[in-house]
Amino acid sequence: MDNLVIAGKTYTSRLLVGTGKYKDFNETRAAVEASGAEIITVAIRRTNIGQNANEPNLLEVLPPSQYTLLPNTAGCYTLDDAVRTLRLARELLDGHSLVKLEVLGDPKTLYPNMVETLKAAEILIKEDFQVMVYTSDDPIIAKQLEDMGCVAVMPLASLIGSGMGILNPWNLQIIIDNAKIPVLVDAGVGTASDATIAMELGCDGVLMNTAIAAAKSPILMASAMRKAVEAGREAYLAGRMAKKLYSASPSSPPEGVIAQTEKITKRSASNKPR
Amino acid sequence: MIQLTINGQPQQFESPINVTQLVDHLALHGKRIAIERNGEIIPRSQFSEQLLIHGDQLEVVVAVGGG
Numbered sequence: 050m051d052n053l054v055i056a057g058k059t060y061t062s063r064l065l066v067g068t069g070k071y072k073d074f075n076e077t078r079a080a081v082e083a084s085g086a087e088i089i090t091v092a093i094r095r096t097n098i099g100q101n102a103n104e105p106n107l108l109e110v111l112p113p114s115q116y117t118l119l120p121n122t123a124g125c126y127t128l129d130d131a132v133r134t135l136r137l138a139r140e141l142l143d144g145h146s147l148v149k150l151e152v153l154g155d156p157k158t159l160y161p162n163m164v165e166t167l168k169a170a171e172i173l174i175k176e177d178f179q180v181m182v183y184t185s186d187d188p189i190i191a192k193q194l195e196d197m198g199c200v201a202v203m204p205l206a207s208l209i210g211s212g213m214g215i216l217n218p219w220n221l222q223i224i225i226d227n228a229k230i231p232v233l234v235d236a237g238v239g240t241a242s243d244a245t246i247a248m249e250l251g252c253d254g255v256l257m258n259t260a261i262a263a264a265k266s267p268i269l270m271a272s273a274m275r276k277a278v279e280a281g282r283e284a285y286l287a288g289r290m291a292k293k294l295y296s297a298s299p300s301s302p303p304e305g306v307i308a309q310t311e312k313i314t315k316r317s318a319s320n321k322p323r
Numbered sequence: 324m325i326q327l328t329i330n331g332q333p334q335q336f337e338s339p340i341n342v343t344q345l346v347d348h349l350a351l352h353g354k355r356i357a358i359e360r361n362g363e364i365i366p367r368s369q370f371s372e373q374l375l376i377h378g379d380q381l382e383v384v385v386a387v388g389g390g
Contacts, residue, residue, distance in 0.1 A: 092389025
């Protein structure tokens, strides 16, 4: 069985999804179900004080008994905020230590601040968190995060929420080739083919939110993404054929073609490039 | 009279209260929340023991949708 193993725990789905930007909790739940994801990200935010005490709670819709919740530090621009947020998350989730660390550098691009991220990762690992870390697609930084003890590295494919797809497959390839821990593309996937390309490169998984939530039909897109990740994984395992500009290797037998076609194929064969 | 800052908002209380009383006061009893006091986590098991004092800064958080 081809499973994803993160921090010693086994998952059958290689698609991880976020839970933000849906129109209501019903849509969130339906999309998560259609995606087949087992790991779902949640954000940690101040609760409303005194207003609307009966507001529904996300964890009632997506219970921790059923899903592996991955609390994130989205919106944190300093290592201090990120570390405090994840300590709160661990308390909130009864000691659950698998977390997604991201320290942002700039509100316009949401590009990660890797200096702060490295420092935060070090503190969190010392405190026995299992850190899945959002990172730039710098292969050296990714390796440092692994050496430090992160349980997965999650390079961006393009900017968070941009839907621009896989902009630098070559860097991802280097990160994957170097890594002994799971590499998951996090951020930038826009449509199903992007997820497939990430998986064909050899990524261990893909994490996405906006590509599903901002689709016209999020539930249908969630289903498409599930298939795209599975297809990409199978293609990666199957090993693609080599690319050849001129193959002249038809799939059907060249002999016995009726009438005059034979003349054309003979002429073409003499023009074959070296 | 003591003043606490809860999620950035100042609130006055007649007398010192413990965290369990604060949670009841905020109508958050039985909700899945986590609380930080002056930058340190207050474990749920210590809610009834920890007495809040004037000037305490509290963060009360929940899980919400996010990516």
